[in-house]
Amino acid sequence: MNIKNIFLGAMALSMISGVALAGALDEPDNMAPFFTDSSMKTMKPEAEFKAAWASTAKDKQDKMMKECQDAAMSKPHAEFCANLMAYGGANK
Numbered sequence: 001m002n003i004k005n006i007f008l009g010a011m012a013l014s015m016i017s018g019v020a021l022a023g024a025l026d027e028p029d030n031m032a033p034f035f036t037d038s039s040m041k042t043m044k045p046e047a048e049f050k051a052a053w054a055s056t057a058k059d060k061q062d063k064m065m066k067e068c069q070d071a072a073m074s075k076p077h078a079e080f081c082a083n084l085m086a087y088g089g090a091n092k
Contacts, residue, residue, distance in 0.1 A: 024064045034083075
């Protein structure tokens with residue numbers, strides 16, 4: 001096996017695993033119910049946010065909560081995670 005094959009294999013593996021690293025907070029289908037707009041810039045008011053959380057499947061709730069508790073994963077979603085912890089965290 002030569003260096004080129006090793007490099008290509010490692011590159012392919014990193015690309016495959018990179019896709020697997022996308023989390024629940026990066027899935028538009030998971031996040032859309034919590035926002036008023038398709039660009040997901042404006043979160044819904046508290047009552048609607050809570051209702052969206054209550055209608056979210058338990059496995060998705062668990063994934064979202066876990067990611068919000070991870071500083072690196074939650075950083076791009078800081079405002080959402082703050083709301084999730086305030087509104088959804090107590091309902092877990």
